[in-house]
Amino acid sequence: MSYPELSDKFELVSSHLRKGLQVSANLCSFYKNFKKALDTFSQQTLKSIDAFSAELPKDINSATLSRLLTSTTIHFRKFAAQQAMYSRHLQQEIIDPLELFISQINNSNTNLVNKVTPTHKQLQKAIQKMEKHKEKHIKCSSEAEKIEKQYNYNDTSEKQQKMYKQVLQYKNSAFKASEAYDKSVFDANQCWNDYDSIIPGIMADFQQNEESRIHFIKYSIEKYANYYIAYQKNINEIFEELNVALGTVNSEIDIKEFVDNHKSSSPIKREEFVSYEKWKRLQKKGNQPVFNEEDYEILGDAGIQNGKDPDLELVKAVLGYLIPFKLDPVRDSIFINSPEEDKSSEEVLDSRFYAKLSELLHTAEGRELFCDVLEHKNSNRCLEYSKITQLASLIKGMLTAMMIDGDTDSSIFCKVIFVSDKFYTENEANKKQYLASFISSHCIWSDAKRWNQAILSAIETQLENESESPLSPNKRRKIRNGLVTAIKSWTHKIPLIFQKRLADERAEKAAAYLMISQFNYHMIKLGIPVETANSIVLAACQSVNLDPERTCLLLAEVLNTKRLLVHLESPVEVSLKAREKERERFGALLPYGLAIDFLQPNECFSLVLVCKQWKNIFYHQIIKKWLTEWNLSAEKKHYLRSQAWVTLLKANIRRIEYSTYLNKISELGDIEEVIDLDVIRSYQGHQIITGQILKNILKSIAVYNPEIGYCQGMNYVAGTLYVQLQDEELVFKCLIGMIEKFQMQPLYVQSLPKLKQFFYQLDRLIGILLPDIHSLFREIGLCSGHFTASWFITVFSSILQDKPELLLSIWDLFFLEGWKIAFKVCIAILSRASREIQGKRFEDVMSLLTNINTPNCPIDVFDERFLEKVHKIDISNALLRDLESEYEHLKIRAYNKHAKY
Template sequence: MSYSEICDKFEPVISCLQKGEKTISAICTLFKSYKQTIEMSNIKFQKALDTFKSDLPKENQLDTLSTALNSLSEYCLKLILHQSTFAKNIGYEILEPLELFLGQFSLTRNNLQIKGLSLVREVNKSKEKTNKMKEKYYQSCEQLEKHERAEKNCIEENKEKLEKLQRVSGIQRQQMSRCLDGYTISYKELDGICDKYDSQMPGIMESLQKSNESRIHFIKLTLEKHINCHNKYLGSCKDSIDEFNSFVSNINSNIDIRVFVDSNKSTIKHGREMFMKYEKFIESKINPKNVEEKSYIEDDYEVMEEKMYKNNEDPDTILVEKVLEHLLPVEHDLNPSGNLDPIFYSRISELLHTPDGRGLFCDILESKRSRCLLHYSKVTQLAALIKSFLTSMMMQEDNDSAVFCKMVVLAHVFYTEEEGGKRNYLTHFLENHAIWQDQNRWIEAIEAATWAKIQSDQEYSKSLPKKKKNLLGIIKSIGRAGFQKNAEEERESKFAAFMIMGQFNFHMIHLGIPQEISSNIVLSFCKKFELDNERTCNLLAELQANQKINTRAEKTKISLQLREKEKFRWDKLLPIGLALEFLLPEECFEFRLVSKSWNNTLKISIFKKWLLEWNIPSSQKIKLRNWVWSDTLKALSRPINYFHLLSEMMEKPLNDRTLHEIIDIDVARSYQGNDAMPPQILKNILKTYSYYNPELGYCQGMNYIVGTIYLQVQNEDLAFKILISLIDKFQMKSLFIKNLPKLKQFFYQLDRIIGLFLPELHEKFKEISVCSGHFSSSWFITLYSSVLQNRPDLLYPIWDMFLLDGWKTIFKVAVAILSKLSRNIVASKFEDIMLILTNFQTMNVSAEIFEGDFISRVQSVNISNALLRDLESEYEHLKLKASTSSKIIYT
């Protein structure tokens, strides 16, 4: 059944879609209210929790009930977080897509309604005109008949009257003839309009049907999303309840009474008085202190210790506190106060020459890390103290790993700000100190931090409540305990080691450790903890990607490479090749006809001129692009019968039903409201490719690639062949397979390119520990299709350049985008930066990025394939180093 069968019922169909639109709007309103209710509930719950916390006793209670009540606070906080996450999921996964779909659905329905109503009105108007002409024609015929009857009756009576009637009949006959002509013309017009209606209305009705089907499917998908989100929320709540339940089940009145009694037990019996002779009484009046010292004073031990501390404060602590109070501002008071008495600096320098003094200084400095923004003069003074501190460690051969680790971390906590808001961390003032070149010190410190982390993780795991097992479970666990426990502990230890080494990588980069030293530290550490090849390579790549680059030398090298490339590419046709830049696109066609060698040498450049510079009508540009793509990829020469593969795939039972379900879900998410991209065709191509190439199958992102191809060629068979040719020619298989080897290589290359072309942005990324892997995966996997699917005027020229020039185009576009985003990123915080990098295409900044000259800016970025090959060689060398290190471990 189809809407095209009821083309005469246009208005009821439109009414149905309007009701459907109201349904979507009602669902939006419901979920919006639901989200607001959860958020308001969270706010009230948080206030109640804060009140509860303030009402609880502040003393540290050791009884089981107090522990359970503290865990109740944590449990409530987790519930708030779960509800907050649930509310955010409603916003991101339900409300935003729904509102977007509603807008698109409404727009499509309005456009189709306007077209349909225009046809209906045109038919109705023509019908009305035809009916009027018909009525007029019939009336004139009736009048003519009357006159003819009167004429016949008058033949015998009056000759004069007969002549008069004949004249009137002649006039009436002419009028009837005119009415007949008018009726005939209007009828033909109506017939033509009806033909137009019959030809156009079925298409409009089919589009309305597709819109309604997509509405029904999208509502179903939305409700399924809600069910999944709610199940996740309930699962998270259940985990929190189980954790809280373990604390509640440990509440024990006997233990709590015993704890209370032990903490309040007196050293002497209650109500007893000490016997004192008269002589002692007189002595106590003369010298009461002596008696007090001998007295048994019943005091709380902790209170007594606090009094002793206050009366006998540590002078070293006072000194460090005094100096740091002078250097570190309180809240937003950044104005430097008066100079501190030089005697304090003399004393603090002496203190920092002792191991205990250095430990004390680190501990107190760490306690003040919240006061991290310093005036320039103060940060230089603090740096001078720390340099003195570090020099003493070297001279005394003090290898205190805890102190070294603390200082490494704190060096990237305190900072000063320049006028433009750029931060200069303490690392900037300390990076030239010789202690950072001590490779063994770094290794010992990182190993100590790693073992501490491993031990902490193991203690935490042991502290977690264990689930009760039945007899069968106990027997199984006994059988597996011998080897599973060791394997699990080893896996957790390696993960902890990798995380700690990653953190120290960050600090070594900021302290400017030479690459050779930092690489040796990483390799030695990975060997010690037996980290695998991939993790070792990731750590080395992170170091290499953040090395400082001689920009001038690199750009000179690129310039020389480009000159050599020009000579090699054009060979004997160098003059013609260089002249192509100054010729019109239509003037280049004849060069391809000279000979086969001329065609092979010049065609890529000619194709580029045609696609990027030739201002021809869009319909001709589409045909030209289809031909160039097919020719470049040699798609038509592939002996593949797509429709045979499709029918074969559909007839065979599914080996992997999950894969097809994933394709269905991804297709439903993409190209919503785009009538030019039928979902079924997209599914057919993707499922057929997964059948054709089971080794690769389907990977997320392919849906956008296929959609881009099909929207251009509008041919299912050709789109399938172009997809195969594209993946084969550009070796995209390694983008999708397990561990994503090519994608990791691209991340490394882009990090290095950012350092070369956008050094200020590179410094900002280094400061906040952001790399290209955090934001650019979709750029490479979908060739910008997911980012620019709504901007075909930009997407297709980018694909033209990619198909003709290769992967360097993707990097050029990245540089063009990031160069425009750089100003916003440098002045923003981490959260805002990640939002800009991942959603710039939907933000106001997109207008600035994709302004009229965007494609010209992309073409002007000087990234060559030779540069990418050099960076790939760098990355392969790092992989080789990591692989060699791993082989040494396991041999």
């Protein structure tokens, strides 16, 4: 339906458009009034907070409460600033564009109305004139007919003669009225022609303007909603900052500070008798710090005797209660509580311990001591729920104190990040909930500057630790007091395969890449927003001049399943799209296409024989059912499979002379030796394939396509084709067609761009479909690129040589449906191996996955139900395209950032 269908309703359409513009103008007025109200409220808020700040006592002696009041004023100023920014966005992004749009649409509609108005008025006049002549024509004709009926032609009287003259007069008038009416009809039709020649275009322009108005109004309201969401998010962050300040208020600290500031500096004391022995003991102490026993009376006598540090004893007492002792390999004895100490700590701890420890955490020395003890208390990682929440509360209070004091100590920040992944509690379903989830709500994690400083400090410390040059005592002490313990704890996760590469690559870049990757893992655990994490990674990569490819991989690691960028379709959407594809594929033959699912093989064969058109439409579906669903004999399936593979590749098989390229293989040089070695390693002594035939095919391919030459793994692809087709020249042509049809050339060239894309897509699919395995891989530093290269390059032919029927069935699906089958097989393999690899180390997981179909593998992945598992996995081409676009976007972002700097 369109406006040109209302060409005869010009006035109705123009009236409707005027009403629509009036509604748009009313919406614009509403936004103006709303902005005015926001501005007024912001101004009143600023005035109120200025008055409050002016009346706030400057000499208030409450440390934590003073900070809270200061935070409150800052909170309301930020609140007013956000409102002012929101108001500016309304004016600049919504009101101004809306006013301009309304003005333009109004001018356009006015011009269109003015363009058609003269013709429309002329048409209306012509219609009115025609109606008038029509009425006169009917009236005159009626009167002439009436008087003619009264006239008697046989009567020759004088009266009849007069009536005869009247008849003639009336007929003459009716004739003239008829001529006038006929002319007015002609004129009216002429006006209609003129009107019809311009009105459809005018109506189309009207419709375009109205569509633009509707979409612009929708876009304006959508922008308003987006700005409001962003505004609300900023407001929530401001409130979160205020909540952090609220959590720091401590009456004991404020009262103690007040008392300390106002008590007499030299209190009057009564003279006491001092024995000579006591005087000698005081002299021996000299300048050693004397602890206030009253402050630590809760520790008992043991806390301040034998030269023990009461601060350390306090931290050990609290953490000994929260994290009970468990026997572990040798650690620094200064930090480990004895079983006796922890046994006493199992009792309910006095609340004064927490109050005193909270006060201690407001000092830099106390925070360092707390983190050191906590870091060495990770022997027992599973905690009770109540205790892990208390531990999280202490850590969040410490982080808040750091923010209030402006403490940017990277070592404390890194150690908190490290321990957040060490302690956990288990729910009723035995699911682990890590400490990171309890402290992830703290606003310190959104501070990108802290993350950048921590990453750079960690990289620098790691490089210093790996340096062979001896360090000075001062520098060694500095490192010991900094990040060294956390870095050592992190680097045990770094795979040995990467550590070996440090000798071949620049050590600095490799260490930087690995360290940023570890921080990525912890950013995900702490729930850092994707954009924030991306900015942190980009800044870190730029600071260490990391190459774009590694930057892209790090950006890809930031993404996880909870913050998925691709669109996952609902079952209803999938079903509707499937029905639409069926209509497009079968067209008028849709009933026959749907009936194939219920037909027998011979009945389907009849459909293919009807005509060429029917064969082209139904062949793909019937072949798929023959090869994957129906239980045919081995001989029939072998023949059918060979025909199907050749037919499916026919469009990509070129008319080339195999002998031409075979005669040029002597020109290959070094590649020839590589091919010979690979063939010997892969198909030596095979019953069907002779080594010389496979060498001829691979060398001819290298001559035919010098850009690829030869890539290790192509021998398995060519060998699988030959096992099925058993024709040297046909295999050569089919291999060329296969490379072109499935765009495998980027998979085989030297830089392997398509293989890197596949690694990214598979990692994301693991995150979507196998979240538990995804978490394990992130924890141990493993990605799909470590073990799936041969799977993709050889399309699983390298690992399934001893299971030819399964391999050929997978290839059937691959020829029919493309690369999504390869991803389904990968996910099926990992799904079947998930129980065996859970909780394992990097080396163990790598050993299992790289020997997935060998006698050393502890599980039978490729059993008789494996293909059934593959069919159940839901991976669509649309999802793969979305992931490919996502990967390209990250590459562009990484390269642009690299180019910028």
